[in-house]
Amino acid sequence: MPKFEEVKEGVIFPIEEKNEAYANYFIGQSYLKNLVADPKINVGVGNVTFEPGCRNNWHIHHNGFQLLLVTGGEGWYQEEGKPAQFLTVGDVIIIHDGVKHWHGAAVDSWFEHLAITAGTTEWLEPVSDESYHQLKK
Numbered sequence: 001m002p003k004f005e006e007v008k009e010g011v012i013f014p015i016e017e018k019n020e021a022y023a024n025y026f027i028g029q030s031y032l033k034n035l036v037a038d039p040k041i042n043v044g045v046g047n048v049t050f051e052p053g054c055r056n057n058w059h060i061h062h063n064g065f066q067l068l069l070v071t072g073g074e075g076w077y078q079e080e081g082k083p084a085q086f087l088t089v090g091d092v093i094i095i096h097d098g099v100k101h102w103h104g105a106a107v108d109s110w111f112e113h114l115a116i117t118a119g120t121t122e123w124l125e126p127v128s129d130e131s132y133h134q135l136k137k
Contacts, residue, residue: 002051002052002108002109002110003052003073003074003106003108003109003110004072004073004074004109004110004111005110006072006110007049007072007073007110007111007112008049008051008110010033010047010049010112011071011072011112012047012071013033013035013047014033014047015031015033015047015049015112016031016032016033016034016047017031017032018030018031019031019032019048022056024123025056025057025059025123026054026055026056026057026104027053027054027055027056027057027104027126027127027129027132028050028051028052028053028054028055028104028105029050029051029054030048030049030050030051030054030056031048031049031050032046032047032048032049033046033047033049034046035047035114042064042118043116043117043118044115044116044117044118045114045115045116045117046114046115046117047071047112047113047114048112048113048114048115049072049110049111049112050073050075050104050105050110050111050112051105051110052105052106052107052108052109052110052111053105053107054104054105054111055076055102055103055104055105055127055132056102056103056104056127057102057123057124057125057126057127058080058100058101058102058124058125058126058127059100059101059102059121059122059123059124060098060099060100060101060121060122060124061095061097061098061099061117061118061119061120061121061122062097062098062119062120062121062122063097063118063119063120064097064117064118064119064120065094065095065096065097065117065118065119066093066095066115066116066117066118067092067093067094067095067114067115067116067117068087068091068092068093068095068103068113068114068115068116069092069113069114069116070087070088070089070090070091070092070093070111070112070113071089071112071113071114072089072110072111072112072113073088073089073105073106073109073110073111073112074086074087074088074105074106074109074111074137075087075103075104075105075106075109075111075113076102076103076104076105076106076132076135077093077101077102077103078101078102078103078127079095079099079100079101080099080100080101084135086106086135086137087103087111087113097119100124102127104127106135106137107132107133107135
């Protein structure tokens with residue numbers, strides 16, 4: 001049985017609907033609740049929930065940044081060329097402009113974070129099953 005199943009009900013904010021808009025850029029099922037999507041504000045805030053084993057593709061934020069505030073479960077964050085970081089509730093990740101990275105749930109756990117994002121996102125290749133399944137806590 002997966003860990004942190006209570007995350008699927010939403011920890012702070014509801015998980016909303018399946019993340020169909022970005023489904024092509026995820027392996028597995030994710031859910032997205034946009035919390036701030038005002039065209040007059042150049043920062044978006046979303047509550048992103050990942051089912052166990054779900055992760056997004058490698059990607060880069062151009063002319064901006066991304067902040068991840070972990071609110072539930074267990075997951076991973078990795079920058080290109082660096083070891084993956086295991087994430088738990090309360091972790092904060094700062095992603096600077098132009099840094100190639102990915103993030104998502106641990107194999108056996110639900111995972112949720114707030115994503116605060118500015119700029120445009122360039123979506124790249126998926127994280128390989130081989131490299132993902134080799135991750136160790």
